[in-house]
Amino acid sequence: MMTMNLFQTAQYRTLMKEHIHKTIIYLFEQDQDFAIACETKHVTFDPELPAEIKETFNETVLFVISGYTFESAKINDEYFIFEAGFGSENFGSAVHVPLLAIKQIFVGEHPIVINLAESAIVPKQADKAKNSKAKNSMEALLNNPENKKLLKKKQ
Numbered sequence: 254m255m256t257m258n259l260f261q262t263a264q265y266r267t268l269m270k271e272h273i274h275k276t277i278i279y280l281f282e283q284d285q286d287f288a289i290a291c292e293t294k295h296v297t298f299d300p301e302l303p304a305e306i307k308e309t310f311n312e313t314v315l316f317v318i319s320g321y322t323f324e325s326a327k328i329n330d331e332y333f334i335f336e337a338g339f340g341s342e343n344f345g346s347a348v349h350v351p352l353l354a355i356k357q358i359f360v361g362e363h364p365i366v367i368n369l370a371e372s373a374i375v376p377k378q379a380d381k382a383k384n385s386k387a388k389n390s391m392e393a394l395l396n397n398p399e400n401k402k403l404l405k406k407k408q
Contacts (some may be wrong), residue, residue, distance in 0.1 A: 260369040266353060269370045270330075273352045276366050277328050280358075286319035288359040289333070295354035295372045298346040306340045313356065316348065328352075 259265065280287050293314045298307075318326055318335060326335035333350045351372055358366040 261371055266370045269368050270352045273333075273355050273358070273366060273368060274328060274330065276358055277333060280360070281326070281328075285360060286317070286323055287365075288315055288317045289350065289355050290315045290357040290359070291350050292354045292356060292372055295351050297349045299349065300346055302339055302346055303344060306344060316350075 277287075290313050293310045293312055296314065316322070316335070316337065322335050322337045326333070328334070331351060333352060333355065334347060336345060336347050338345050353368065353370055354372040355366075356368050357364050
């Protein structure tokens, strides 16, 4: 069995989903702000974001879960859901993230969870993902000056 296939088994996917779920619950219990790096293609918004905002997202998007976003956040067995404002006009939307679409969880600048399981196993998408040039999630986090401020506050 190839190593990457090991991380796409039903057993590993279940293990990762539980780990992500329990880690987020733990962070809630500790009243600890955090950030999640997610696969954009699996994230949904209600109401849908305007195209000019969505076009700014890379294949991986980073959400900082703090302040009102932290207070509005909830989790169930399948999704992590929170409210956030986007763009210069702070367009409000409820964000629904399938747990396995969360690729990393950060506290400050430290990655505390790394998920190698695919959200949905589709061979063509998996090949495309291998070849993608998505920005490093920490680089994406630090590109936003507001995120830099939040990280500095937590240290």
